[in-house]
Amino acid sequence: MLITRPRHLARALADALAARGADPIVVPTIEIVPVIDVGIARDLSRHAWIALTSANAVESLLASLAASGRDARDIGECKIATIGPATAAAVRKRGLEPDLVCDRATSEDFAKALLDATADGDRILLYQAKDARKALREALEATHDVTVRSAYETRLRVAPELRTAIDRADAITFASSSAIRGFVKNGGNADGKVVACLGPIVAKGAAEAGIHVDTVATDFTSDGLAKALAEFYASARS
Numbered sequence: 747m748l749i750t751r752p753r754h755l756a757r758a759l760a761d762a763l764a765a766r767g768a769d770p771i772v773v774p775t776i777e778i779v780p781v782i783d784v785g786i787a788r789d790l791s792r793h794a795w796i797a798l799t800s801a802n803a804v805e806s807l808l809a810s811l812a813a814s815g816r817d818a819r820d821i822g823e824c825k826i827a828t829i830g831p832a833t834a835a836a837v838r839k840r841g842l843e844p845d846l847v848c849d850r851a852t853s854e855d856f857a858k859a860l861l862d863a864t865a866d867g868d869r870i871l872l873y874q875a876k877d878a879r880k881a882l883r884e885a886l887e888a889t890h891d892v893t894v895r896s897a898y899e900t901r902l903r904v905a906p907e908l909r910t911a912i913d914r915a916d917a918i919t920f921a922s923s924s925a926i927r928g929f930v931k932n933g934g935n936a937d938g939k940v941v942a943c944l945g946p947i948v949a950k951g952a953a954e955a956g957i958h959v960d961t962v963a964t965d966f967t968s969d970g971l972a973k974a975l976a977e978f979y980a981s982a983r984s
Contacts, residue, residue, distance in 0.1 A: 758969075
């Protein structure tokens with residue numbers, strides 16, 4: 747099973763696949779580069795909420811605070827909203843408790859959860875990838891004062907080992923649309939392979955890239971993606 751996630755995020759999926767008897771092959775097609783913003787503590791003090799869109803955003807937030815000589819205590823009274831269980835887990839790992847956890851990991855669901863939990867006019871600090879979709883921001887800006895800060899940048903990775911890995915793999919997993927772009931940029935071809943995507947947005951990105959998708963995880967976690975693959979193979983054998 748080929749994993750195209752960044753290496754620091756691949757372990758959980760590799761473990762979940764291995765637990766189901768698969769042989770994981772990790773070849774990242776993207777890399778995550780944190781954006782260090784020493785002014786983030788000042789931004790936190792000016793906003794009622796900070797919306798964290800991934801575990802990467804959580805790590806970038808703490809790295810930015812550390813770079814300015816601060817730590818998690820400087821989040822202060824700013825409430826924390828997270829999207830998906832992995833982001834919430836990353837926050838709790840840092841000794842913090844999210845004030846809002848949106849279990850469904852799509853921008854549209856997160857926007858609805860935030861709108862339901864906040865008051866009109868609340869200032870929201872949206873902390874996300876530099877190249878993130880605009881859906882979340884646009885949904886919030888209609889009624890709220892939104893400040894967007896880049897938590898990290900996703901860069902395509904040159905992966906000369908990818909083609910050999912594809913030849914070895916029976917299945918290919920994609921956890922983000924950027925990983926798909928990196929796969930294509932590296933000359934990856936998924937023809938004849940089982941393709942599993944983490945959620946409908948990623949599946950849509952695969953389809954737009956001309957990649958046939960065999961199964962889509964509706965549980966937006968590494969275990970959910972591994973489970974979707976296992977269920978696909980079980981169904982194919984029956």
